[in-house]
Structure formats: C-alpha cells, structure tokens
Amino acid sequence: QVQLVESGGGVVQPGGSLRLSCTTSGFTFSNYAMHWVRQAPGKGLEWVTFVRFDGTNEQYADSVKGRFTISRDDSENTLYLQMNSLRAEDTAVYYCAKESSGGFIPGSYFDYWGQGTLVTVSS
Amino acid sequence: QSVLTQPPSVSGTPGQRVSISCSGGGSNIGSNSVHWYQQLPGTAPKPLIYNNNQRPSGVPDRFSAFKSGISASLAISVLQSEDEADYYCAAWDGALNNWVFGGGTKLTAL
Secondary structure (H helix, E strand, O other): OOEEEEEOOEEEOOOOOEEEEEEEEOOOHHHOOEEEEEEOOOOOEEEEEEEOOOOOOEEEOOOOOOOEEEEEEOOOOEEEEEEOOOOHHHOEEEEEEEEOOOOOOOOOOEEEEOOOEEEEEOO | OOOEEOOOEEEEOOOOOEEEEEEOOOOOOOOOOOEEEEEOOOOOOEEEEEOOOEOOOOOOOOEEEEEEOOEEEEEEOOOOHHHOEEEEEEEEEOOOOEEEEEOOEEEEEO
C-alpha cells in the first residue's frame, strides 16, 4: 500500500535551517508530482511547494519563495524540503502529499498524505 | 485570509443533512476542479471528493459535492457522529500558480 513517512522536524532558532524528508513506498515515485503542505498549530492547511514528476518544474508559495527548496531523489523514492532563514511563522506540521498525476493535469488532486512532522521555530 | 472562503463552523444533529460552502474566483474554482479533504481530529487530511464530485474508493456515498461557477458545496446526506472533523476545499489557482485551500470548516455533530 502507499506510504509516505516524513522526518526531520524539530526545534530550530529563527534564521536557522532544517531539511525535511519524505520516504515513500507502494507506488512508482518517479511517475508522480509531489507536494509539501503545512498546518500551523490550530490553523488551516497551507500549500507550500510542488515538484513535477520529472523534476522539471517547481512552484512555491510566496510565503516561502527564496527560502525553501523542494527536491526529489527518485533512486531513493524520497522527497525533500530544504528550509532556510526560518521564521516563527514557519512553525507548523509539514505534510508531504502525493499528487494523483505527474503534475499540471486537470483534475489531479492530493491522493495520499503522510502523517506529518512538526517544525517549531523558536528561540 | 484564505483565497477560498468557507464558513468556520457548521453543526447538525445525527441523521440530518448538512452542507459546507466554498467560494472562490475565476482563476481557481471558476476554471479548475475543486477537491475536498477531511481531517479527523489529530490525523492527517485525507481526500473526500476529487474533481468536483468524485468519491475515492472507500468514501461513503452519503458524501457528495457539486460545483457551479465560482462556488462549490459539500453535502453529507445523513450526518453521523464520526463525521465530526475539519473539512477543506482546494483548487489550483492559475493566476497565482499555486494550490489554494479554503480556511476549513469545523463540523460538529450535536
């Protein structure tokens, strides 16, 4: 069955960096677009970033543009999120999510989600 | 402020029909599919409705949805206590080049 397992969360000081990982199994990772979605404590969902199945296109929310970088390692079936210049407002549970297609296909959606990893930015 | 607008809360008694609205604009709901996600307390979101009105396998048929113009709506025909959760609508926004979510609606079964 499809599994997405995030790791790498923790407590980091403002201005610091953190790299999240999402290890996947149960599907052909290289065929699908992947996303990161976050949820601040007690708040709603916020889409963060996306990478197309072949890595040729990435998109970022304005709130993280220039600070966060998404990448994928198809040989390891793993998605990454490098987070730099972290701010207090980046505190959230970060979910990785699989898209139902390779990317930019009308009607595609997030069909599987991981359990999330908590990132806390605090001094 | 979320790009898609949902009521913060909705409530109903078990057995009742309830609905949740989602309002957007021409660059998101107006020109792209709407999807709905259910987040049970303490868990990750899961897909409930995709492509405006399609249910993934395993989702009970008491859940339905439709889209009209720049608005969408999720309905639960016979509310059950286990439906207590947060519900989010989502769509691709072609003007922002972003996925956008509604602010979420907390459903309470009284």
